Amino acid sequence: MNKKSMILLTALFLILATGCSKQQAARPPQEVAVKAMQVIQKDTPVTYEFVGEVVAKDEVPIKARVSGNIARKLVKGGDQVQIGQALFEIDRRQYLTTVADAQAQVAQSQAVLSNIRRDVNRYQQLADQGGIAIQSLDTSISQAEQAQAQVNAYQAKLDQAQNDLTDTLIVSPVNGRIGVGELSVGEYVVAGSTELATVSTVDPVQVRFSMSENEYLKFAKMGSSPDAWGQNLRLILSDGSEYPETGQLEQIDRGLANQTGTLAMKAAFSNPQQLLVPGMFARIIAIGENRTGALLVPQRAVQEMLGKTFVTVVDAENKAATRPVTVGPKVGSFQVVEEGLTAQDVVVVEGFAKVQPGTPLAVTLIGPDDLNIPVVK
Structure with missing residues (x-):
């Protein structure tokens, strides 16, 4: 191939490449399928959530009043015992x-x-x-x-x-469940010193939780006393199910803990089926103020990055737009949005990870029922 032919081929290649680039530039970007939801606006009772631990209302250590060798163990660890029931016998x-x-x-x-x-x-x-x-x-x-x-x-x-x-016959001082003891028949116990076992009351039980200083101030400033918000407390168990009994606030510590700056509290819950046992973790749900016209979005639509919170909305041209927001308390599976949205906005709930600002969207509008998350009544 001579030099003239090579020049012609190169020119032809450049013409074809330029034409392809123009065709690609003229082709509109492909729409991304997402699911979105209209921002919900409604009067909403705001709930506050605290992590708690189930504890026995009373835990009574069992100690002998007389010294001697254990002659008999009359119960097993974990047994239900009644007040006055014989537990151990000293020789x-x-x-x-x-x-x-x-x-x-x-x-x-x-x-x-x-x-x-x-x-x-x-x-x-x-x-x-x-x-x-x-x-x-x-x-x-x-x-x-x-x-x-x-x-x-x-x-x-x-x-x-x-x-x-x-007193050689040691009886239970309360109704409850006895712990698993380590002492065996024949071991020597000292009066008033050796702990044979512990009996924990089982009905009612208490749930111990802590409130931060800011949370305490929030309740105090809205004029809600513990007698108001501390009633009809709900309990969410670790598997996500709601405990059928409501509880009442029983104890509030005298002041904030020096190390954590939190205020310790205990709420009582009846436990007729003995479902709750000490050591369980659960979430206390307390109802606070009622917000008029609150704006709600699903929690899953809220994104956090570098300490900032934002959502992806569908703009007037059906394109993705990032909107910084200020969020308030959680209400069930929804989040109160205090700033950054209006009731007319449509928020991307599923698929926002696949889009960038300006990406055209193929929007499927859904409601709370489609996400299997109920709106707070």
Whole structure:
């Protein structure tokens, strides 16, 4: 191929390439299919959510009142126990001996007292007849009083010995569930020191949660006292289901914790089916103020990047546009938008990750029912 032919071929190639570029430039960009939803505007009760932990209302450590070796374990860890139910038995042989000794001492002292009282009666008769000096009668009466005091002392020892014998049978002080103990039959326990087990009450239970300083101020500034928002609390379990019983705020700490700056609280929930057990985590839902004409978008439509929050909206030309927004509290599966949107805006709910600002959109309008997320009533 000569030089002239190569020049002609190169020119032809450039002409064809230029034509293709112009055709590509003239072709409109392809639309991206997305699902979008009209911003919802409605009067909305705002809810506040706190992470909580289920705790027993009362946890009672079980300790023996007497020392000795464990003779019997009458329950297993995890059993339901009733108040007064026997849990453990301490070896009672030494306490039976102590009771027998105390009974013998009481009987002996009572016999001594009985003899002295008979002497007092005889001396009284003789004194009335002038047969003995009054001093002898007084001495006999004093001996009777001493003997009576001895009887009382031995009787007190007997009462204590009998109480110790009774205390060898350790009973539950409350209704509840007993923990899994580590002590075995034969182990020695020390009175008032060794912890045999713990009994936790099961109905009602409490849910412990904390409120930040800003959240506390928010409630205080809107004039809502704990007596108002602390009633009819809802509980969302870890699997997302809602607990069927509502709760009431029972305890508020005296002040903010120094380390966390939060205010600790406890709410009580009845637990008739014993579904709630200590250690479970759940979310407390409290109803706050009612917002008139609140703007709501699905939480899944809200995007966060570099500390900023924004949504993708469908503009007047059916193209994607990024809109920075200021969000408020969550309401169920929706988010209150305080600034950045109007009730006329349409927000992209699904597919926004595939588009850039200015991308043409093939929009499918959907409603809350299509997303399987209910609007707060």
